[in-house]
Amino acid sequence: xxxxxxxxxxxxxxxxxxxxxxxxxxxxxxxxxxxxxxxxxxxxxxxxxxxxxxxxxxxxxxxxxxxxxxxxxxxxxxxxxxxxxxxxxxxxxxxxxxxxxxxxxxxxxxxx
Amino acid sequence: xxxxxxxxxxxxxxxxxxxxxxxxxxxxxxxxxxxxxxxxxxxxxxxxxxxxxxxxxxxxxxxxxxxxxxxxxxxxxxxxxxxxxxxxxxxxxxxxxxxxxxxxxxxxxxxxxxxx
Numbered sequence: 001x002x003x004x005x006x007x008x009x010x011x012x013x014x015x016x017x018x019x020x021x022x023x024x025x026x027x028x029x030x031x032x033x034x035x036x037x038x039x040x041x042x043x044x045x046x047x048x049x050x051x052x053x054x055x056x057x058x059x060x061x062x063x064x065x066x067x068x069x070x071x072x073x074x075x076x077x078x079x080x081x082x083x084x085x086x087x088x089x090x091x092x093x094x095x096x097x098x099x100x101x102x103x104x105x106x107x108x109x110x111x112x
Numbered sequence: 113x114x115x116x117x118x119x120x121x122x123x124x125x126x127x128x129x130x131x132x133x134x135x136x137x138x139x140x141x142x143x144x145x146x147x148x149x150x151x152x153x154x155x156x157x158x159x160x161x162x163x164x165x166x167x168x169x170x171x172x173x174x175x176x177x178x179x180x181x182x183x184x185x186x187x188x189x190x191x192x193x194x195x196x197x198x199x200x201x202x203x204x205x206x207x208x209x210x211x212x213x214x215x216x217x218x219x220x221x222x223x224x225x226x227x228x
Contacts, residue, residue, distance in 0.1 A: 032215070036155075043116075043203045043219030044155060089155060093215075098143065098160035099168040100217075105154060 012109040019077040021106045023090035028071060032093035034100070035064060035075045039086045047075070047088075077108075085110045114138045116220035118204050124226045128193050133223045135187045135204030142209035144187045145217060146179065148172070148200040155203070161187065162209070194227045201225075 013019045025033070031052040036044035050057045050064045050073075057064050063076040073090050087105040094101070117136045125131050137144050146158040159169040159179055166179065178190045187206075191198055201224050205217040 034217075038155075041221075043205075043222050044217075045219065046216045049216070091155075098145075098162065099170070100157050102147075102155040102157070 009105070010107045010109065012111060013080050015080060015082060015110055015112050017080055019075075019080045019084070019108060019110075021075045021077075021088045021108065023073040023075075023103050025071050025073065025090070025092050025103075027092065027094060028068070030092040030094055033064070033066060033073050034091045034093075035062075035073075036089045036091060036102075037084075037086045038089065038105070044089060080108075080110050082110050082112055084108060116204055116206055116218050118202075118220040118223050120223060121221065122224045122226070124228065125194055127196055127227055131191050131194055131225060133189045133191075133202050133204075133225070135189070135220055136185055137187055137204065137206030138208075138218055139185070140208065141206035141218075143167075143207045143217075144179075144181070145205040145207075146189045147203045147205065147219075149203065149222075150200045158189070191225075194225075196227050199225055199227045 034049040035047040037047050038044045048059045048062050048064050050066050055066050061078045065074045077084055085108055087107050089102050089105045091100045091102045119134045123131055144161040147155050148158055149155045157170050159173045160167045161179055176192045180188050201222045203222045204220045207215055207217045
């Protein structure tokens, strides 16, 4: 079956440093990927997405990289801030836009 | 800024009872979703809904589950006979549809369901 997983369950970084959160997916047919942020007690919040025809997409302070060869996705957060502390999930979409599979999440701790 | 709302925030029920979880998606959105998240685990897709019918559902979404959009604004998830393992946070989400940006899903704050 489909599988989306994360390499690191917890990541601690110093405020101001850059963060990199990784995600592996198993289904090479996945064509759409999203990164979500989930703060404690809240629902997931969309951060950035990328289609499989791209290998990089940039947003405000965030960059998503997609390596289809090794089925790997990463989220880079520049100048990490305390407000970035949360659990980050990647999600993949298979064949259509109405069904998503989420990874297990990485907790990002930003130390002041 | 428009947002997805969910009620109640916490629902406690006895095993075997029916529960209805309610969601009000963002008003001009066309796609609606239910997800669940068991404590400490990943978010799991349950069902997506478009044009007044289910478009996709997961293996979790068995005959005990149903969804409805009764009045053009509410989107409900019904669990007919709750089990202990249904205890989880249930998230509703909606997306505008259309082009890629239209696939951005906006999540509600969730309903915590506790089955005793």
